[in-house]
Amino acid sequence: MIALLLDLLSWILLLTGSVFLLIGGIGLLRFPDFYSRLQAAGITDTVCSISILVGLTLQADAVPVAAKLLFTLFFLLFTGPLSSLAMAKAARHSKVDPWRPEDGGGPSPR
Numbered sequence: 549m550i551a552l553l554l555d556l557l558s559w560i561l562l563l564t565g566s567v568f569l570l571i572g573g574i575g576l577l578r579f580p581d582f583y584s585r586l587q588a589a590g591i592t593d594t595v596c597s598i599s600i601l602v603g604l605t606l607q608a609d610a611v612p613v614a615a616k617l618l619f620t621l622f623f624l625l626f627t628g629p630l631s632s633l634a635m636a637k638a639a640r641h642s643k644v645d646p647w648r649p650e651d652g653g654g655p656s657p658r
Contacts, residue, residue, distance in 0.1 A: 597625070
């Protein structure tokens with residue numbers, strides 16, 4: 549009974565992570581400028597990595613495999629937001645302007 553519950557919870561987490569990954573990919577295609585695309589990528593990267601890696605951890609048969617998955621999860625939780633921050637600072641330093649509605653609705657020129 550507990551194995552069935554763990555499998556069900558694992559599949560729910562895996563499917564949730566996959567759906568958020570799909571939504572994030574659509575956001576990367578649809579958002580107009582670098583900053584909003586960066587936000588879509590950063591948020592979905594964090595949510596997807598949590599969901600998918602916890603779901604895989606519940607499926608792991610051995611403790612060393614689960615420990616490696618959790619270590620990977622903690623590594624991604626620290627490096628994902630920091631890399632988004634570094635890219636945003638680099639874009640701002642390079643004077644990449646954010647999109648404004650009065651720009652005509654197209655993507656930013658830079």
